[in-house]
Amino acid sequence: MQNWDDLRFLLALARCGTMTEAAKRLGSNVATVSRRIERLGTRLGYPPFAKTAEGWVPASSILPLIDIAETVEARLALELNRARAMTLTERVPIRLGAPPVVTLGALLPMLRDAPHALGGIELTLIDRVSGDGLGDHDIIVRFDMPPAGRLMTRKVGRLDVRLYGRPDAEETGDWAGLTGWTEASGPMQLGLARFGRPPSLRVDTYNTLASLMRSSGLPGPLPDTALSFDDVLQPLDPGGASWSVDLWSAYHETRRNDPAIDRVLEWIVAACARAQDRAGPVAKTQARSRSKQG
Known part of the structure; x- marks a missing residue:
């Protein structure tokens, strides 16, 4: 994946179910979320999400990618917190x-x-x-x-x-x-x-x-x-x-x-x-x- 930041958008939409809520969680806007998800779909060769009455539902084929994104997010948080614990300067x-x-x-x-x-x-x-x-x-x-x-x-x-x-x-x-x-x-x-x-x-x-x-x-x-x-x-x-x-x-x-x-x-x-x-x-x-x- 050329832009690892796309994983954040993938994970946010999978968790929130709507682009509006995903944008709020990311501190972004709906247009940016839509553009990132569309770009990801172009790279995959198929839409990563399907629009339903309950919201945006991830395709079964990208569930392993969502799992990887969760792991990356958690590991980043772990290492950042370890670094912060060393400096004692950042909350x-x-x-x-x-x-x-x-x-x-x-x-x-x-x-x-x-x-x-x-x-x-x-x-x-x-x-x-x-x-x-x-x-x-x-x-x-x-x-x-x-x-x-x-x-x-x-x-x-x-x-x-x-x-x-x-x-x-x-x-x-x-x-x-x-x-x-x-x-x-x-x-x-x-x-x-x-x-x-x-x-x-x-x-x-x-x-x-x-x-x-x-x-x-x-x-x-x-x-x-x-x-x-x-x-x-x-x-x-x-x-x-x-x-x-x-x-x-x-x-x-x-x-x-x-x-x-x-x-x-x-x-x-x-x-x-x-x-x-x-x-x-x-x-x-x-x-x-x-x-x-x-």
Whole structure:
């Protein structure tokens, strides 16, 4: 390939699915992205992408090239970060994708309480609700262990989920849940066991669910880390059933021994541990409060 920079455009469009989003990620414009992809197609002898209703989809024949581009990107980031670690003069950019409930309940409090713990790291936090791959993140945090592949994985924490509600709200059998839950999921089973029917309202994230429950009075399953000591929501059944899910991190295998990756991973583990340590007393305090009110 005469211009290695074309790999960046190839990778961005494969990840984003639209030229507009790819241009934003690259700090470029749609015309440039289109021209680079067209030039790549001329060299290949066929269009590298097909336009569909879901966006631009890469041809199966260029998937190995996309894999190479991801490897090149990751290795470049690794070597750059090693060089920066030697000079200690330039901040290292890291893009971290995590579920909003993890960001709000663990990562942001860690940034607030220990603002200098990531000195030298330029951290970008991105809400990531679903998906298996890294996308354009350096590190992802997800609710279950990532599938096998070219990812390095590590367990970084745990979420404990139980039924919460407003103590001043009358139980009618209606409750709120998440759109992504299946009948067999742990939170759904908690709700079904208590209320005997599926949720009457659903939203897409735990953070939105907590806001809905506070405003509507509907009960529902929430992680303990989503609550605070003075929260209006309290456990419906103090000492009752709960469900736990492990939190896992993942990053590309070529970033192994990257000092910036290692540092952020340790920070994530510490943030999740602090959040869990704090969440236990919160749940117990609220349970005692509800028992007194009962």
